[in-house]
Amino acid sequence: MKIKVLTIFPEMLRPVLSQSILGRAIDAGQIEVELIDIRSYSLNKHKNTDDYPFGGGAGMVMLAQPIVDAMEANTGEIANRRRIYLSPRGRTLNQRVVEELAEYDELVLLCGHYEGVDQRAIDLVIDEELSIGDYVLTGGELGALVVIDAVARLLPGVLGSDQSSVDESFSSGMLEYPHYTRPREYRALSVPEVLLNGNHAEIDKWRHEQALLITRERRPDLLDK
Numbered sequence: 001m002k003i004k005v006l007t008i009f010p011e012m013l014r015p016v017l018s019q020s021i022l023g024r025a026i027d028a029g030q031i032e033v034e035l036i037d038i039r040s041y042s043l044n045k046h047k048n049t050d051d052y053p054f055g056g057g058a059g060m061v062m063l064a065q066p067i068v069d070a071m072e073a074n075t076g077e078i079a080n081r082r083r084i085y086l087s088p089r090g091r092t093l094n095q096r097v098v099e100e101l102a103e104y105d106e107l108v109l110l111c112g113h114y115e116g117v118d119q120r121a122i123d124l125v126i127d128e129e130l131s132i133g134d135y136v137l138t139g140g141e142l143g144a145l146v147v148i149d150a151v152a153r154l155l156p157g158v159l160g161s162d163q164s165s166v167d168e169s170f171s172s173g174m175l176e177y178p179h180y181t182r183p184r185e186y187r188a189l190s191v192p193e194v195l196l197n198g199n200h201a202e203i204d205k206w207r208h209e210q211a212l213l214i215t216r217e218r219r220p221d222l223l224d225k
């Protein structure tokens with residue numbers, strides 16, 4: 001998959017994209033991420049990307065021109081592509097939406113700043129607005145990283161064979177059971193005996209019960225489905 005990110009702060013994304021599973025997936029060519037600096041498309045002599053809002057009010061609005069030009073210069077007519085604006089006004093991301101996004105050949109993620117983006121840029125070059133949750137950030141970059149991370153781990157070969165992208169939590173409709181590793185006793189807290197006896201039928205049963213207990217306690221809404 002190819003992912004293009006349109007932003008005025010490309011340096012904000014680079015360190016995250018170079019680490020861990022994402023960094024490895026990019027090095028291995030399983031995903032290709034291109035950071036596009038909206039500022040380089042500004043025609044303004046000061047390379048401005050924002051201006052005062054018509055109608056007045058606090059803050060600044062991102063200009064349509066650099067965004068539309070950046071989008072048009074970087075997106076050909078590729079069939080299976082989605083152009084997304086990260087915004088609290090959008091459809092809220094969840095694992096179903098992530099699975100849907102993972103089917104595209106190309107994602108283009110537009111990160112806004114200030115009070116927002118001139119509506120005409122959204123009308124002209126955006127397919128969908130997407131929110132990562134009901135809160136306001138300083139800009140869309142962290143939202144774009146969340147989308148990239150969640151989508152990348154569903155792509156073939158990104159997770160190692162010992163990690164599974166079939167999520168316990170969201171595919172079984174339950175939250176995860178508790179995990180333990182060495183040592184067997186830590187600060188007077190012992191690992192549950194059942195996990196040490198090698199009886200895998202019993203271990204599976206215990207984990208299922210624990211998942212059910214935690215889900216009933218914290219997210220009863222997941223059990224209603």
Ligand code: 9WO
Nearest residue numbers: 086087088112113115116131132136137139143
């Ligand atoms: C908030 C606000 C409050 C009072 C008056 C104007 C206001 N504008 C905004 C606002 O939404 N600013 C956004 C900052 C403009 C677009 C980029 N920004 C952003 C994206 N903040 N939060 C997100 C975001 C993206 C995805 N999912 C959750 C939040």
